[in-house]
Amino acid sequence: MRKNAIAYDQLYALLRPAVWHKTVLEVATGTGQVAKHLLCSADHIEATDVSAAMIAQAKRGNFSSKLYFSVQDMFHLPYADQSFDVVIVSNALHIVPHPEKALIEFRRVLKNGGTLIAPTFTHAENSPWGNLQALALKIAGFPLHSRWTSAAYLAFLQQNGWTVCKSVVLQNSIPLTYAECKKVERR
Template identity: 65%
Template sequence: MKEYENFWDKNAKRYDRFMRKDRAAYEKLYELIRPVVKARTVLELAAGTGLIAKNIVRSASHIEVTDASEEMIAEAKRNNRSAKLHFSVRDMFCLPYADKSFDVVIVSNALHVVPQPEKALAEIRRVLKDDGVLIAPTFTHAGNSFSGKVRAFFMKLAGFPLHSRWTSEEYLCFLRQNGWTVRKSAVLKASFRLTYAECVKPAVKEKVG
């Protein structure tokens, strides 16, 4: 996770400016997320500067806003006007929360930038309630246009920690292969193709004998 932390620590102050070009896509994202988090306790992982949390907090009962980068969390705390948001620096691979603590877990645009994302999904499964929902929108770079692939190439040269290149179909397949039931998905037009995935927690198989 050190690679992730260093890159985002360096880019925390310019992150919101970088994301402005995708404002329309994110507005659609908020619309998709708000009804899912209504009156529910939410954990957001890799929250960055808190863009999603701050735009859905009126719907939720409480949101734990976390990121591995201290600088990102420092930026997220700025101009916060809601008592329902709590900020902390957390490693998504090793969370301090008890089993089945949250109604909803959000991990947005992060599973493609961390090594071994299946391990992150296992930790999410642990802290999510049995009837909980995972919301995992992710940029699916493998489905990019030529210009998008060029942008991704230069981002990689600049140190962007891209570990997984999925098409939308491959990403949804990855979630299913890790036991999640994808109950809703959508592809949003952004700088890079943004695949929204809304998943139900996998059922735990009981041991026989």
């Protein structure tokens, strides 16, 4: 657990300057852990998840007017085009069927020149312990739809029209590849 805590502390340290004084959308927020850690850095955070139970849990203890939680589907977001400076999807693209479709929706709600931050587990680089954890996640209802290496994940983002500006592999029980991307205008 200490190893995972260190990776998450590193993740928050990478995220804070990227969201500084920005309007942020976090999709697949789960319990809201990431959004709550960024509250002092961002100007406003919309944090969404498809699960009403997760959003109910995330709302507990949130008394900030800068952080709003809601139930939303990442494939059909209710926000206007170019609404956010930053979109964060943390630890989710590997369990989403057709993640390339989610990337299209993120592009739509992200302002021109905006930043997509998409850290995700890169299971193909797992140790035997990581493989066991991946199996446990699948049994718990989080099937892996994508088993990327870090390099394959970054290539996937680039193939889907994103310019990867920064990437770091955070050592965790399952390696976590942090990817910070700029929205590239399609011609």
